[in-house]
Amino acid sequence: MPTTPEAPTLQELNVDEINVSSAVLKAAAHHFGSQCDKPNKEFMLCRWEEKDPRKCLEEGRKVNECALNFFRQIKGNCAESFTDYWTCLDYSNLGELRRCRTQQQAFDGCVLDKLGWERPDLGDLSKVTKVSTPRPLPDNPYHSRPRPEPNPVIEGKLEPAKHGSRLFFWTW
Secondary structure (H helix, E strand, O other), rough: OOOOOOOOHHHHHHOOOOOOHHEEEHHHHHHHHHHHHHHHHHHHHHHHOOOOOHHHHHHHHHHHHHHHHHHHHHHHHHHHHHHHHHHHHHOOOOOOOHHHHHHHHHHHHHHHHOOOOOOOOOOOOOOOOOOOOOOOOOOOOOOOOOOOOOOOOOOOOOOOOOOOOHHHHHHO
C-alpha cells in the first residue's frame, strides 16, 4: 500500500518573500553572489545530496534571510545609485549592459565606499569551491543503486544457433 509523504506545515513554509523584478536581480547579482555565497552553496549542496526539498527547508530559509538582509543594506545605503542602475538595465531590455556602465560604476563605488564590498572579478563566483557543512552526509549521497548480482555461470556446452545468426541479413 502506498504511503503518503510527510508534508511540511504552513508555518514551516512561511517566509518573507523578495518581490523584485529581473532587472533588480541582474543589477545586484554580482554583489549578492559574493555576499550570500556560503548560504547559497550550502543550499545547493543539500538539494544535490538529499534529492528531497523538504530536507533543505532550513538552508532555504538561510538563503532567503541573506537575500532580505542584502537588499535592506542596499536600500539603506545606496538606494539612489542602485535605482538608477537597475532602471537603466530595465529600459535597455536587460540585454546591453554596455549602455549602463556609468550607472554601474556609480553603484559599485557607493557599495565599496559605504559597505566595503568589492565587485567580484568576472568568473570569480563560478569557480569550484569546497563547501564545509555541519550537516551529516546522507546514507547514499550519490543515490546510486546497489550493484546487480553477477550473471550466473552457464552450465553445459553452448551450441551454435540451428538456423544461424539473426544478423545474417544486415549487411551494412
